Amino acid sequence: MSIDMAQFHQVFFEESFEGLDIMETGLLNLDMGDVDDEDINTIFRAAHSIKGGSGTFGFTAVSDFTHVMETLLDEMRDGRRQVTQVAVDVLLGSVDCLKEMLTAIQDEQEIDVESVNKYQQALEVELNGTDASSTENTVEPSDEQTSQQVNAKGWMVAFSPHADMLKTGNDPVRMLRELSSLGELTTTVDFQGVPDFYELDPEECHLSWSLELVGDIVISDVNEIFDWVEDECDLAIQPLGSPTEEQAPPSSPVAEATIEKAAEVANPSVENKKTTKVKAETSKKPAAKGSSSIRVDTSKIDTLINMVGELVITQSMLSLVGEHFEMNKLDQLKSGLSQLERHTRELQESVMNIRMLPISFVFSRFPRLVHDLSSKLDKKIELVLVGEHTEVDKTVVELLSDPLVHLVRNSLDHGVEMPADRVAAGKPETGTITLEAYHRGGNIVIEVKDDGKGLNKEMLRAKAIEKGLIGEETILTDKQTYELIFMAGFSTAAELSDISGRGVGMDVVRRNIQSLGGNIEIISELGVGTTIAIHLPLTLAIMDGQSIAVGDERFIVPLGAIIESINIKESMVNRVAGRGETFRLRDEYLPIIRMHEIFGVKTVQATKLTEGLVVVVDGQGMRCGLFVDDLLGQQQVVIKSLEANYRKVEGVSGATILGDGSVALILDIPGLVRLSNQ
């Protein structure tokens, strides 16, 4: 009957990381002068549950560490300690440290003891060392002393757990062990209450203890150990040698027993538990890593359930109609079918909705980043978040995080000026960085805006010429000039810092965004600020497509890539070197890609350019005309991976299933252009 604790580990980690996030946000929101009790309480509660959880699962390093944090927070909560910037910074550092520890445990790696010790020391210094300086500030210094009162001799504890204490997950052995770490512990166990072997329920605790704890121990430390079980046991703590000692439980047949022996009686399966736990952990390892979970708003699930209910009703109605079908029921059938269509569409939308997460998942890490970096750079920066509740597909959220961090760092480092410079330029001392997200059409737009010095076009140009990226005579539009910063090996930072300026990054940022099917653009004004806008599709799973016919094959062109479709005349076509073909569209000459040639379609109808259609497409800045037989229709297509069972095919980005169940390939325009160039 041993419980496999490992199955709860994942939940514990998730909750702990959530708790850490709460602590971090709480700490960042703390207003030094006027501290809201509720804020501190929130932080304290998060720390407390991490401590409790880690203790239960035996991650003692974590629980010990959290304990120190908790003590500090507790004093702040009771108003015995002033909330200082230093203390908050130490706590923030500790949150990071805890995060590392938990990650290490999750990945089953060694905890970096050195860094843990460093933070623990910092915490302890904050806790004890600065006492002298902060006593003047403490509200009730006397209070601290009374509660911290030390009993020189020790404590006498009468501890008799209720029978069902073990069922709540509390283990007396663990508490005894913890007690013994406080001082010299003598335990006397009373097993009078233990029933006969045949009546014994191993899940019930029939033992009670009288404990003698000798040493320099603070009562709160003792109380704390019993914190979790207060309601599940009879507990009496008396100072050693106090007159009430006689109250201490049964002086009837008492047997001396070591803690370990008591443990065996109380919990016969303790050893088994341990071994099975280890086994479970090792076998669980790969599975835990591969799976990812998602937290969904209950209201979304409710909508989904309603929708399915509707669908079932429609289905039963349709089957009723179909059972004895007569021609006069045709209208009923039609209305049923249109209902079915509506429900299916709604269902699809709400299922897609489940994958949608608010962008705040990404945004939430920035207050911390800005806080840390601005103090490092001695800049004063305020971060404004707008539209945090804008929802995006989970995959997009995950992939968006790194590019955004990079952009915000850039704004911090290069964009916003030093306070003195800002004042000199007639701007407010504190710079503002705005992160904004909103929906536009089928896209989500995320803007990183700063009111810093803006991009210097002359400098960018000079730098690009110096690096040989452009020629001296090259004429660039403003937009093209700004885009220089996306080129590999380009950095305008006067000196390298560990924050930015190495010139790797912006090109990676752009590539990442483009691989998500989005694009990135820059608007900047010298001396006023820079805005970098990222446009991304809302979801990677569904897109609008135009189906085209080439011979008897069907392909899908992403609707976003299509500029226009035209019938061309012979007079518009030019040949280049006898091979390549271009056509003139207004003032541009665009290359023509004959789809049937490049994909080797044999059953083609139109071979003369005038017989078919040319679809003008734009693939990452490269425009070209696709020569196809016909346009068929627009539809939303569900993108399926070709690579899952097959492999990547040049010129094809994926596949989809058409209404008739057949498979159509989705064209990858940049890939097609590459293919045609070969």
Place this chain on the structure above:
Amino acid sequence: MAEEAENIKTEQAEEKELKKLVQFLSFTLGDEEYGVDILRVQEIRSWEPVSRIPNVPNYEKGVVNLRGAIVPIIDLRERFGLGHLAYSPLTVVVVLQMQTEEGAVRTMGVVVDSVSDVINVDKKTIQDAPNFGTKVSTEFINGLASVEERMVMLLDVEKLLQLDALDDDNEK
């Protein structure tokens, strides 16, 4: 106690006996008979038109929609250089699956002339594939088994489904 121990012993022996036997699904390509590990077979379907994939070797016929998954179809006759046979509704597609190193399951359909039987083969009687030099490609053949005087070539599904490695070479 002793009796119990004996029981366990016989059980173990039986298990050993079972372990020696491997089941194969056998099918024919022209006059030749091939077999694949039956645990690799997901299902057997009839031929249905595929969507062609551009610029790939001839034997990669295309992809089909298998309950929402995009599954490639390979013509084994052409893969082994046995010439093309016109497809009819009686042509059979054996859907095979394998686990990749990353733990994902890969599915692929192979076109065969007809499925014959499920055969039990004693592991010990499986003979190594003979080396025919370069004339006949034996890279997909794991071994030879004899069933009722007929020779069955046992195919290595992993190698069969590994299109990546092959095509990467072609591309470069």
